[in-house]
Amino acid sequence: MPSIDHDDFDLACEIVQDATNFAVEARRDLSPDAIVQKSDGSVVTAVDVALQVMILTRLEEVFGAIPVIAEEDLQSLAGKPAAQAHCRALLRDWGMDASEANITRALSSGGLDGSTAAVESAWVLDPIDGTQGFVDGDHWCPCLALLSRGEVVFACNGHPTVLGGMLLSAAKGAGAFWFPLAGGEFTVAEVSQAALAADAPVRLVAPARATESQIRARMSVGLATGHPCTLVHSDSQAKYAHVIAGLADVAYSRRGNGPGKYIWDHAGAILLARESGAWVGDTDGGDIDLSLGRRLSGSHAVICAARGLGPSIARVLAQRDLEEGVHAEGRGIARSTP
Numbered sequence: 001m002p003s004i005d006h007d008d009f010d011l012a013c014e015i016v017q018d019a020t021n022f023a024v025e026a027r028r029d030l031s032p033d034a035i036v037q038k039s040d041g042s043v044v045t046a047v048d049v050a051l052q053v054m055i056l057t058r059l060e061e062v063f064g065a066i067p068v069i070a071e072e073d074l075q076s077l078a079g080k081p082a083a084q085a086h087c088r089a090l091l092r093d094w095g096m097d098a099s100e101a102n103i104t105r106a107l108s109s110g111g112l113d114g115s116t117a118a119v120e121s122a123w124v125l126d127p128i129d130g131t132q133g134f135v136d137g138d139h140w141c142p143c144l145a146l147l148s149r150g151e152v153v154f155a156c157n158g159h160p161t162v163l164g165g166m167l168l169s170a171a172k173g174a175g176a177f178w179f180p181l182a183g184g185e186f187t188v189a190e191v192s193q194a195a196l197a198a199d200a201p202v203r204l205v206a207p208a209r210a211t212e213s214q215i216r217a218r219m220s221v222g223l224a225t226g227h228p229c230t231l232v233h234s235d236s237q238a239k240y241a242h243v244i245a246g247l248a249d250v251a252y253s254r255r256g257n258g259p260g261k262y263i264w265d266h267a268g269a270i271l272l273a274r275e276s277g278a279w280v281g282d283t284d285g286g287d288i289d290l291s292l293g294r295r296l297s298g299s300h301a302v303i304c305a306a307r308g309l310g311p312s313i314a315r316v317l318a319q320r321d322l323e324e325g326v327h328a329e330g331r332g333i334a335r336s337t338p
């Protein structure tokens with residue numbers, strides 16, 4: 001297996017930058033037949049799939065054949081010929097090989113599963129995290145991360161909806177940086193460590209389409225910190241980018257009794273947030289195990305917080321898990337329910 005030269009991370013950033021800018025363009029001309037439902041009921045578009053083909057094809061050109069955990073596959077647009085045609089047209093527009101053979105190859109390559117603890121390098125890709133937001137004109141982001149033996153060592157997310165359109169990237173131990181998607185000077189991503197004033201509100205991220213009960217739950221988690229609470233609406237890894245950008249103080253994702261969150265919805269942001277100085281951890285304050293394959297089956301939550309709020313949010317969410325009877329014994333055990 002080829003090893004990855006860390007000097008080439010800039011090339012991976014370029015690929016994500018191009019992908020994000022292509023998707024911004026493609027959004028403007030998104031016909032209804034390019035938007036379809038997957039078998040699990042979630043929404044996917046021809047742009048998601050075309051971006052995955054584009055990103056994986058270009059990554060392989062630069063880095064060689066590296067195993068991949070990716071969200072989309074051949075099933076994503078199966079039985080939807082209009083969406084498939086839209087996908088091929090996008091690839092041609094982007095100067096990519098739109099042949100059936102290349103599309104099949106790229107979409108067949110993202111199925112790595114099982115422990116990555118002994119895998120030298122593996123890409124983790126969500127070509128569009130927050131597809132519903134992409135369709136609705138809300139937050140969305142292409143997300144790429146690199147695992148080395150189950151640990152995230154590089155991440156690059158395209159954030160067209162944050163700070164006017166930014167690429168956010170980090171390599172382990174080297175800090176995190178914002179780059180304008182349109183090109184230009186970078187800035188260091190730095191999360192505030194200053195404690196909130198007693199009467200200052202904690203700004204907590206909630207889903208864009210939050211239900212009444214989700215809003216009540218978020219508000220009570222925020223209020224439990226002893227501060228007033230205001231909600232900031234975002235889904236996808238953009239919710240973590242809001243904390244990194246100073247637009248929110250806390251973002252989290254709870255596992256509940258489910259089988260564990262998908263790794264591609266969190267892996268990159270975990271490194272980006274840490275390298276920016278945010279607190280990232282589980283409800284027990286421990287680390288998030290990213291080595292378990294496609295799911296974070298060993299973690300109760302991914303919590304990302306600024307201003308020293310992490311430990312108190314972790315305690316509140318741990319208490320909530322107890323109250324709701326979330327199975328403590330599920331920790332570390334991959335569950336079979338999808």
Ligand SMILES: [Mg+2]
Pocket residue numbers: 048071126127128129130131
């Ligand atoms: Mg996605």
